[in-house]
Amino acid sequence: MKHQRIRTAIATLLILVIPILASAVEPDEILDDPVLEERAREISAEVRCVVCQNESIDSSNADIARDLRILVRERLVAGDSDEEVFEFLVARYGDYVLFRPPWKAETYILWLTPFVILGIGGLSILVMLMKLRSKKPAAGERLNEDEEVALDEILKDGKKGTQL
Amino acid sequence: MIPELGNLALTLALAVAVVQSFLPMLGASRGNILWMRSALTTSSLQFVLIALSFSALMRSFIVSDFSVVNVASNSHSLKPLLFKIAGTWGSHEGSLLLWVLILAAFGASVTWFGANIPDTLRARTLSVQAWISVGFLSFLLLTSNPFERVFPAPLDGNGLNPLLQDFGLALHPPFLYLGYVGFSIVYSFAVAALIEGRIDPAWARWVRPWTLAAWVCLTIGIALGSWWAYYELGWGGWWFWDPVENVSFIPWLVGTALLHSAIVVEKRGAFKSWTVLLAILTFAMSLLGTFIVRSGVLTSVHAFATDPERGLYILALLGITIGGSLALYAVRAPAMEAGGLYRPISRESGLLVNNLLLTTAAATVLFGTLYPLLLEAVTGDKISVGPPFFNASFVPLMLPLIIIAGVGPFLSWKRADLGGIVDRLKWAAGITAVVLLITWYLNTDGPVLGIVSFGFAIWLLLTTIQEWAWRVKLFKAPISESMRRARNLPRSSYGMALAHAGIAIAILGFVGSTMWKSESVTFATPGDQVEIAGYELTFIGAETVLGPNYTSRQGTLQVTRDGKPVTELYPERRNYAVAGSSTTESAILSTIRGDLYTSISEPAAESAEGKWTLRILFEPLVGLIWLGAFMLSLGGILSLTDRRLRIGAPTRAQNPMPQPAFPAE
């Protein structure tokens, strides 16, 4: 029993999981037309590999990522536009495959939040600066005589204070 | 016996931390010196005990004591010594032990180097630090004990993930944790100040060295991580906007904002409430990072494998520390008096905009990272938020920040003379405009953000140099006078200049390596030649090389330029039998122009058997990324050595009053 428990303990023990990003695009996938190939690379960099943890199909060496890379290129050669290629993939895998979230109801908040934060923050800073503008310094610009005397005391004490 | 002693030391450390978590706090509120002073002993003792415990674990790794579960599952007898040592923090348990070790080290350092801090503040700070210790030590002991034993002991271990068997990555976690956890002490200072009800310029001065130290370490940690990804993953990328990368980057952004806002508290007594909030948030973001990396709520390439139970414990800890301190903040912040006055055009306003942009950027990255989780919870839909989103939202936020960073140092406190500054910076602006136009002309179809970033980086570089020249009156005064002024400039001034220049340099690296990268991927057989960026590379062949715990297929590439030999590169594909996986070891020729990056792997297609997939990249200016990061950290270290940070420390007892005129520094 003990043996068994230990074996499972070791098997389920947590180790750092890091992908092997070794292969990515292979020479036999590359298209002859450099313009199409460039588009293919840009598209693949924005498509998430569905079996990997968090990689694009462009940098993943998973089998299915390679299939998808080849598929993307086939569609491009067949004359699809970038949008059509993305639509093709979304039709099969959903929005999940897009690293750039599409602009739709579910993601309005995502795309707008940076602007909203910046806007609110900027506005409140403006309001604050305007308020500060209208304020006059509370105390006089100079110290009065009593204060000067007190300060001399402190400066003398200060010497003592740091003498530890 | 040694692992058992480590375990005992750890439980003793927890007990000591419990004492430290309330006795000094009680002493501070009752005015009991003895109780307050107990924090000095307990914080050092806690550190020593955890250090003992950590050494015990490290020793178990070094001698391959497989009766310790953690060693058995993360080490192997054949592993080189360096990676046996690094294995100590290679697992969840070990890295958490390192985490608490650093936590205790920062607490102890307040005891050792904080003699210039009033007793009550120091006692309260150390108590708050001990709360965190208690939380994490109990987490470690109850859910992730690194000293758990196995009997009978397995004959050999499971080995460490081969990708982690790398020098850069061995050092990456310690620095990252020094940064992450270092912010805990800033948090403790903030909470102590909230309890004490005192936040003033002196407080900001006392806290500054710790903020700087943590920030420097975090900078180094992040840079090491990205450097590792660059040369180890085999395709030349250095930043992926992965959740785990993001959660280390968010505290860096907030911490950078904190560094800047604390200056205002120190100089002008303004921004107090905001600075305290930033101090809490920086550590909150660090803890959130710890949670995300270890709980598995998000899918990431780097996360520790998931365990919801541990996640729950960390979440509870987070709830107490973060929720508690933010509630305390909400209650106590109104008591903080407002600081000095300033005009819309002033150093203060500049730093305000800096803070706005940095925190917005941090919030954007945080929101983008968490958004898939939020959406799934609300609608059940799964989406991905990846690099395109972050590039599109983060980079535009950084651009105005770079402009401000160039102008800011010229602004004077309270009220600045805008006309004078515009006049002073007209040349820098002119050159920037010319650079922008040239870059745009050369890359008319290039990404706009990249072109603009490039121009703005030049702007920051120019203004930073100009600011220094202005301070030392370069060419405006006799050269000897300028030299004297240069010597007398405070180190923090140099620190700032170096850090700003570092940012500019790093941006040049970011842009260069993304915009002007060239790539060649081919199937190669010996004798094949590839031309790239003016180099000719000849594939000589691949041979098998035996390493300590791997076999490697090592390719040889002869590099020539205009027919003249330059060097030979040896990219490798290593196969680790124990772990059953392979790694790519790229070979890189670094030049001032950029990196010639080569990697080799077996082809995926069966039709290409007997050939090798050669991936050759030329990444212009990519080295500048790490040069910039190095300058950034060096700037921080320089500021850290500024003598002002030591004011009031007993070491200066012989000369307690700084000379009013000009001490030769």
Added chain:
Amino acid sequence: MIFWFVGGVLIMATTIILLSPIYRARATAQQAGLAQAVFVDQLSEVDRDEFRGIISGEEAASARIEVKRRMLNESKREAAQRVPTAVTGRWLLVALAIIAPALGLGGYTMLGSPQLPSIPLAERQAERDEAIQVANLAERLKNQLLSDENSPADGWVLLGQTYMRMSRFSDATWAFGTLINRGDVSPVFYAMYAESMIAADDGIVTPKAAAALDHVLESDPLNVAAIYYKSIEFDQVGDTRAAFEILRDRIELENAFQPWMETLVAHANWLGEKLGGERVTLPAESAIAPGPSAADVAAAGEMSEEDRQAFVRSMVERLADQLAEAPDDLDGWLRLARAYSVLGEAQKAQNAFGQAERLSKTLSPDDPRRQVIEAGLQGN
């Protein structure tokens, strides 16, 4: 022993260090002047900046006023503050210096295993040699068996079992498979064959393994190992009820405790949980901690009487070794005592019961184990 010595030093040191503030505390807290020192420095900084021409005279003047106001405020604050002068509250420190290490020690005894030594690899050469030797022996045995046309069935069984111990399950399947293909088809071999296949497939009962199990049960319907794996098979195809019932029925056939019961009962109850809380109970006497592992049970179930004896004996020795190193395991001693009684070694059983009695003093009076020990000591 050394551990407790070193550990004791560590605990003592902790106590002493926790007490040390009592001797070092100074009478006045270090409060006054620290903030002022910072402000004084700020004043001098303003002077320097003005001299350097970084700030204008006007700016410098107003900056000075600001700093001076801070100093005045600070001095008011300091005046209002009560600075403690006496060292009091020693009692709390003394109490904590005793309580805290005790708590730490208590925590450790719950989490640690003080008796376990460090086992660095360098000290385990013998063990490693043995492992290598076993591998070599297995290799030699395999070659021998392959070269001999009339190789003995025992040889193949031994080879298969060795492979199982080495966790080389597919090799074990091959060894048992070879045996069966030769026509040596006793149910025991089939059970081992099935078990090796299941282990090789990460615990999945494939149709092939299931067929082997059925074969075993045809000729030996009470075979415990086969029933155990059959239950796993039923559960895997989704028939949890059948999985539960086959186990329950088998257990109920016995009216006294058998060593394999723990595992079966535990598994049955786990299944019962899924069915909504059905349970199987052991015969009363067997409320004693874990028995041998499922694999051990399975192996023992398939062996001839002699093999079984030898096997049980080796397990008992293993247990005895473990207890010699970790003698504070009450249930372990009880198991050992029971095993010795079964083997007929009364003296050794008595000794084990004696050890158990030593540890049973802390048990509650109505703990059933007390009776077991008492009965055992009287030689029952």
Added chain:
Amino acid sequence: MRRFLLFIPFLIAVAIGGFSLWGLRADRDPSEIPSVLISKPAPQFDLSPLEGVPVPGLSTANLSGGDGPVLVNVFASWCVPCKAEHAVLTRFVNTNGVTLFGINYKDKPKEASAWLDNLGNPYERIGSDLDGRAGIEWGISGVPETFVINSEGIVIYRHVGPVLGTKAQKQVLEALVQAGLPQESI
């Protein structure tokens, strides 16, 4: 007002904490992707039979027009969990009268037929998806995956991973009933 504003960071922290707590639920798999095919017609594909196995191939047309629902299972001989769920699928066919079709994903025909010989063949039709294209049409993210299709050829349910354990089997059977399998057969 200002007092309220100061509580905002706390409230945001609480919200993030709440979502994180939700994210830790035990039955949540962060890497699972919901299928986009649910309630939509099954994708277009046409696969030839698996060499060496005496059952016909599989195409979209085979999925609709039958008496009841069909279960489409994506499997491969190199896939370990497929072996585990094989027994469950066989039981579905034998005791529940389910019609089972298979897509043999990226497999060598020889190994696939040996695998079926070994385990038995419960599939009425098997399409051999050598290049994995049909797999992509179905949006699979791994093997095994199982789809429930009703007699009109509409995808009712998709199960990722092996159909093992009481819960998974119940879900598949319920989906089959929803797709038109007589209630009494389960």
